[in-house]
Amino acid sequence: MELSGKVAIVTGAGRGLGRAYAEALARNGAQVVVNDVDEVAEEVAASIGGKAVVAPVGSTETAERLVAAAVEEFGRLDVLVTNAGILRDKVLWKMSDDDFDAVINVHLRGTFTCARAAAIRMREQGTGGSLVLISSPAGQRGNFGQTNYSAAKAGIAAMARTWALELARSDIAVNAVVPVAATEMTRTIPAFAPLIEESERNGTPLPEWVRRDEGLGTVEDVAELIVYLASDAAKGVTGQAIGIGGDRLALWSHPAEKQVQFSDGGWNAAKIAQHWGEFEPETYGIPAPVAP
Secondary structure (H helix, E strand, C coil): CCCCCCEEEECCCCCHHHHHHHHHHHHCCCEEEEEECCCHHHHHHHHHCCEEEECCCCCHHHHHHHHHHHHHHHCCCCEEEECCCCCCCECHHHCCHHHHHHHHHHHHHHHHHHHHHHHHHHHHHCCCEEEEEECCHHHHHCCCCEHHHHHHHHHHHHHHHHHHHHHHHHCEEEEEEEECECCCCHHHCCCCHHHHHHHHHHCCCCCHHHHHHHCCECHHHHHHHHHHHHCHHHCCCCCCEEEEECCEEEEECCCCCCCCCCCCCCCCHHHHHHHHHHCCCCCCCCCCCCCC
C-alpha cells in the first residue's frame, strides 16, 4: 500500500496502538504528525521522520494545532486517525462526574474536534481524504465498569456513519475501526487480562486459538488496517465499523430492527407482555474467552 505523498495525523501516537499506527503509516511512505500528551510524541516523531505535537486532545485549539502542523510541515492533510484515549473504569454507582467527563472529553469530544478541523481542511483542498475513527468492542457490546468508555466508543461509531453521509460529496471516507490487541488498556478488561499476562510471563506468543477465535493479537496486527484505509485501495469504503485483531478481520453490523411484531390499533402494556416471549433478546457484554 503506497502512501507516498500522503500526510497523516495520529492522535495518542506515543504508545501502544497509536504508535503502531504512526509507524506503519510512515513505513508505507506517509508523512505523519504524531500527537500525545508528553514528550514520548517527540521520540516517536523523530524515529519516523515526522512532526510532534505535544498536547491533550479534546479542545478545538489542539485540533486546529494538529491540522496546522500538518499543513505547515508537510503542505497538506490526507488522513486523520483519532486514537487518543484514557480510561477511568468504575461501576456506575461509583463513577464520579469527573471520571465520566474526562473520558468523554478525550475520546468523544477529541474525535469530534479533530475530525471537524481535518474535514474543513480536506474540503478546502478538494482532493478527498480519510478519517479513521478508533472505536472499541466495548462500544459495540458494552463492558462491565466502562460506562464512560463504552458510551464514547459507541458514539464514535455513530459519528462515523453520520460523517460518511455528510462528507461523501467531498470524497472523504469515514470509518470506525474496532481493534483488539494486547495493550495496557486491554489488560484492564477482565476477559483478556489473564491471557495477556500469561503470554508476557512466559515470553510466548498468544495461542493460535486466541488470535483466531478471540481476534486478540499484537498492535502490529491491527496497524495494517489503518494503512489500508489510508490508501487509495480503500476508496469507496466508508461508513463502516471494521474489526481487526490477531488473525481476525470482521465487518460489524449496524444497529437494525431484528424482529417486529404488529398489533392492530397499537400496543398496551398487557399486549406487550403477552407477545414479548416471541422476541429473541440480544446478548450483551464482551464474552470471556473460552479455550477449545
